[in-house]
Every structure is written in C-alpha cells, then in structure tokens.
Amino acid sequence: MAAVWQQVLALDAKYNAYRAPNNPQFRTLYIKRRSQLLRENAKTEHDPSVRREYMKMRAQLLTARYGSLPFSDQGSMRSRTVSLRSVSRNTAESMDSLNLGGNDGWLGKHHRRHLSSGSMKHIYDSIEVVPTSVAEASRAMAGGKTVSENYAFAGMHHIFDQHSASVSSVKFANDDKSRVACCSMDGSLSICQVIPPPATVICMLKGHTSGVMDFVWSLSNDVILSVSLDGTARLWAVAAGSCMRVINNPMECEIMSCVFQPLNNNMFVIGDIRCNVQVMNMSTGKPCKGGSSKITGRVLCLAFDPSGRILWSGDDKGFIHSFTFDVASGKLNKAKRITVCEGHAVTCISARSWISREARDPSLLVNCCVNSLCLFKIVSEDGALQLKRKFPIKQRLSTIRSAFCPLMSFRQGACVISGSEDMCVYFFDITKENKPCVNKLLGHSAPVLDVCFNCDESLLASCDAQGMVIIWKREGKQNML
Structure with missing residues (x-):
C-alpha cells in the first residue's frame, strides 16, 4: 500500500x-x-x-x-x-x-x-x-519558464524507418524515458531503445497477418496488447519479444482499437468494425459476461478515466458513447451518447483527471475529422461531456491521435499535443484564450498520425503515414520536473 x-x-x-x-x-x-x-x-x-x-x-x-x-x-x-x-x-x-x-x-x-x-x-x-x-x-x-520555453522541441534525436507501411500509433512505455513502441499497417510492431544513444530497434513483433490498428503497454511494461484488421488481439512478452497468446475476436471481424482496464490489467476492451465494444478476460481469452455493447458506428478509439469506472468509445459516425464499468465483474452499462460532429469520425480519445493547477477540471481530449482538436469537460459520474475549447489542426480523412502532456503539477500553463494532416506536430496551451499554439514541429513528409511524450518530457515521438518515426529532443537542459 x-x-x-x-x-x-x-x-x-x-x-x-x-x-x-x-x-x-x-x-x-x-x-x-x-x-x-x-x-x-x-x-x-x-x-x-x-x-x-x-x-x-x-x-x-x-x-x-x-x-x-x-x-x-x-x-x-x-x-x-x-x-x-x-x-x-x-x-x-x-x-x-x-x-x-x-x-x-x-x-x-x-x-x-x-x-x-x-x-x-x-x-x-x-x-x-x-x-x-x-x-x-x-x-x-518550473523555474518560471513559459509554456513556449518548456516545449521548445526542435532538434531530432533519431529517425526510425523500420516499417514498410504507415505507422498507426507510437507510445513510450509507462514511466519510462528510454523505450518506445510503434505499430504499423505492415502487420508488425517494433520496440526501440532511444536512451542512451545510439538509438536502436530492440525487436520486431511479427505475427499479425494484416495491419495493426492499435496497441497499448501494460502498466508494468512487461506486456503489450495489440489489435489488428486480421480479427485478433495478441499479447506480447516484451522481454522475450514473443507472442504469449492470440485471442480471436468473438464477433469474427476486424478490430480497430484496444485499451487495458487501468486498475485490473487482467481485463482489456476491444472495439471492432461491427460497432461492438467488448470486455475480454486476459487469463481465459473469453468475453466477460455483461461486458458487451453495441454503438452507432465502427469503434475507432477507446479510453478509460483514471479511476477505471468510466469508459468512452468514439466511432466513425461522429459520436462518443460513455459506459459505466464494474471493475470486479467487467460489466458494461451504457450511459451517455455525445455528438461531436455527426458524420465525421472520432479517431482518438484521451482522459485526464486534471492537467495543471490552471486547468483543474477532469477533461477529455478528442480528435474528430472536422479540422479541430476538441477539449471536453467531464461533467458527471456517467461520463457526460461539455465542450470547452477547439484548437485548429488539419484532419479530414486520417486517423489522427493526440495526447495530454504527462507532467502536470509543477509548471505554468497546460499543454496538449496533436498530429495533423498538414505534416506538422502541434503544441497547444489550453489555458490561453488567444494564440494557443505555442510550438509547431516540421519534419514529416506525410500526415502525422500519432504523438507521444516520454515520462519526463525530454523526448517526443511522432509517426506518419509513410512509416517514419521521429524522436524529437528538447532544446537546452533536459530537466522538466
């Protein structure tokens, strides 16, 4: 304890x-x-x-x-x-x-x-x-620095190009500065070491027979869960670089998204193209009783709140559905349906209980194909949302993802980052009413699909639709705590 x-x-x-x-x-x-x-x-x-x-x-x-x-x-x-x-x-x-x-x-x-x-x-x-x-x-x-100074990423630490197709997602390991993983439409995942230099590809995880749409690290970083258009979820042992288990989608269709239950990694949730949200038991590989629900469209993204009591799903019809989640049984109860923009796909959801001392509300960060990054306030225990801000990015067709910056307590301002179809990485300070964009990184030659910080924000990873992964480094002294 x-x-x-x-x-x-x-x-x-x-x-x-x-x-x-x-x-x-x-x-x-x-x-x-x-x-x-x-x-x-x-x-x-x-x-x-x-x-x-x-x-x-x-x-x-x-x-x-x-x-x-x-x-x-x-x-x-x-x-x-x-x-x-x-x-x-x-x-x-x-x-x-x-x-x-x-x-x-x-x-x-x-x-x-x-x-x-x-x-x-x-x-x-x-x-x-x-x-x-x-x-x-x-x-x-934070030393009195402005948000722009804190997020002055410019130099490239390393460029990875081990994948032969679009890299759909990139994520640093939890509380880890050095390991980053990514998944690709070539059907493989890779785990890379970026600190200390030289940066190297530790291993390639191969086994999926179609594009890998999403993946997530377990809390202790010893397991990676991936989902694919081949209709399977796979559990990978990180240390061995091998597949531990293959779990077939009980709905027998392509899987688009996945997430671990934050307080019980024995459960995970998948979303598929037939509009199903399904809770799975990892130890048995079977669905949890009462853990299935159908929504309005293809389930493109999933996210839990930090308590694990609320689950949100985003679909290709422009809706977010909230569910209350029973951690002991894995049972889902449908709660709210929130319209982001009807007919425009919701491609990413991230939840945060608070972002900084200037931004203390529980919040949801949402990518939707309307050329905007949306910030919602969570207004009730069943996951109801209220739109707070929109930030301009380019997104009409691509599955773009965004993220909250991981360090919250000890700095001025509150920052979020997002990819974009105009090949840029955007930094927004959500506390600024005017000119919220505090930085923009140029370097990709294709739409930037996902972005992720390491735990101390000394490095930033971004991936694009041509299979390139760029590791960016902060300018000056790398001490963000």
Whole structure:
C-alpha cells in the first residue's frame, strides 16, 4: 500500500514553494529526490500505523517550520488513496503465467471498496492528488519558464524507418524515458531503445497477418496488447519479444482499437468494425459476461478515466458513447451518447483527471475529422461531456491521435499535443484564450498520425503515414520536473 507515501509527496510539494525561495533549481531537485526516496520506501513492507504516524509528525514539523498552508484544500489530504503506480508493481507477476483466476485478477478488496465511492470529486481525488487553484508554487518549481520555453522541441534525436507501411500509433512505455513502441499497417510492431544513444530497434513483433490498428503497454511494461484488421488481439512478452497468446475476436471481424482496464490489467476492451465494444478476460481469452455493447458506428478509439469506472468509445459516425464499468465483474452499462460532429469520425480519445493547477477540471481530449482538436469537460459520474475549447489542426480523412502532456503539477500553463494532416506536430496551451499554439514541429513528409511524450518530457515521438518515426529532443537542459 503506497497511499501514505503519495500523501507525503503531496504534502512536501505543497510546502516546496517555501524552501529556498531564491533558488528554484534547488526546490526542483529536492522534490525529484524526495519522490525517488518515497517510491523506494513504498516497495518495502511497513506497519500501516507507523506510516500514518510518520505522516502526522511530518505535517506537524512542516507546519511548525513554515506555518500553516494557505491552500484551500489542505484538509482533503485524508481522501487520497492508492495511485496507479502502486498497481503497476503487481502486474508483472500477474502477467507471467496468465493464470489470474477470474475477472478480478489481482484487483484486491481494498481497490473494490474504494471504487464504490459515489461522488465525481472523490473518483478523481482518489487516483491523483488534486492541485490547488494557486499556481505560484508551480511556476517557481518550473523555474518560471513559459509554456513556449518548456516545449521548445526542435532538434531530432533519431529517425526510425523500420516499417514498410504507415505507422498507426507510437507510445513510450509507462514511466519510462528510454523505450518506445510503434505499430504499423505492415502487420508488425517494433520496440526501440532511444536512451542512451545510439538509438536502436530492440525487436520486431511479427505475427499479425494484416495491419495493426492499435496497441497499448501494460502498466508494468512487461506486456503489450495489440489489435489488428486480421480479427485478433495478441499479447506480447516484451522481454522475450514473443507472442504469449492470440485471442480471436468473438464477433469474427476486424478490430480497430484496444485499451487495458487501468486498475485490473487482467481485463482489456476491444472495439471492432461491427460497432461492438467488448470486455475480454486476459487469463481465459473469453468475453466477460455483461461486458458487451453495441454503438452507432465502427469503434475507432477507446479510453478509460483514471479511476477505471468510466469508459468512452468514439466511432466513425461522429459520436462518443460513455459506459459505466464494474471493475470486479467487467460489466458494461451504457450511459451517455455525445455528438461531436455527426458524420465525421472520432479517431482518438484521451482522459485526464486534471492537467495543471490552471486547468483543474477532469477533461477529455478528442480528435474528430472536422479540422479541430476538441477539449471536453467531464461533467458527471456517467461520463457526460461539455465542450470547452477547439484548437485548429488539419484532419479530414486520417486517423489522427493526440495526447495530454504527462507532467502536470509543477509548471505554468497546460499543454496538449496533436498530429495533423498538414505534416506538422502541434503544441497547444489550453489555458490561453488567444494564440494557443505555442510550438509547431516540421519534419514529416506525410500526415502525422500519432504523438507521444516520454515520462519526463525530454523526448517526443511522432509517426506518419509513410512509416517514419521521429524522436524529437528538447532544446537546452533536459530537466522538466
């Protein structure tokens, strides 16, 4: 149980603005080292009562040293619970044998008790520490840099061209700076090492007999799930570079999208061209009872909220459907249908509980073939959405994807990135009303289909319709925390 260590880090981050007020570099280094120490301590078994006492004493000492916090949500510390990182440590041993014993897998009673909470605020507070509305501490810890300075990507770190057809998706491993994977319409996937140089292709994953439309890393990065137009989902052992299991689509048709259940990697969801959303049990390779639903069009994209309680699907008819998800059983309940733009395909969905201290709402980032990147606010517990902003990109025909920037707490502004049919990578600050585009990368010679940061934002990967993958590097010192 890593809950207390997450609370300690949150407490230290709140007080960090008062440490060495004239030395923001020291404060940044302090919180980085503090995070590393707490992560290491979380791996060791401790008496929970000792942890809670330590938390209480540390809060008293910090209050005595720096005074009471001026932040409004100091009392909400008691609602913090287990983070996704604590879950990921369990995935490795669960995946080794693929014998996880039913839909629950390794999801413990603690998680199920927690997931029964009712309010939207509690759902999002429970997964990540919600920031205060005061941004001065964030700006100080980021060294006072503007968003444009923070996202000054220009130089190319490496270019990969190992695929012979369009690269449909690219993703860095979770909490990993060095490994990136991509899937291609040539029917293969590749795993690459980009740090330290020279960048190399570690292995090619071959087995699909048609184009690979989508893939996702498991939380512990030991397994990759891929789906293909050949009608199969495949589980790949990353370390061995081999296929662990082939799972046929029970609907016997092409699969377009996939996603792991964030709190229980023993379940995953697939979407196909016959408008089916289907929850699958990884250990058995069979559909979960009550985990199937039909929507209005081909299921091009899927995304969970961080709590794993809400699932969204996007289709080629221009609709987003939300579902409530029972983590214990895998049962889906259809909730809302949201019209993005009828008749224009929704090609990507990403969910985030909050983006920065300036952008504190739970949000959904959506690509739709209307020459716009859309940002929605999540307004209810069943996944209802309200449009907040649109950002101009070129997208009419291609399956373009976008992403939230991974670092949220310690900086000014809030950034999202997207590919585009005009062969550019766009950076948008969602907090800016005027001229939100803060950077644009030129280098591809075909539509940019997907973009992804590594965990510390020192590198950015983008892929295009001609099979090229570019790894971009930040200008200047690579220290984004």
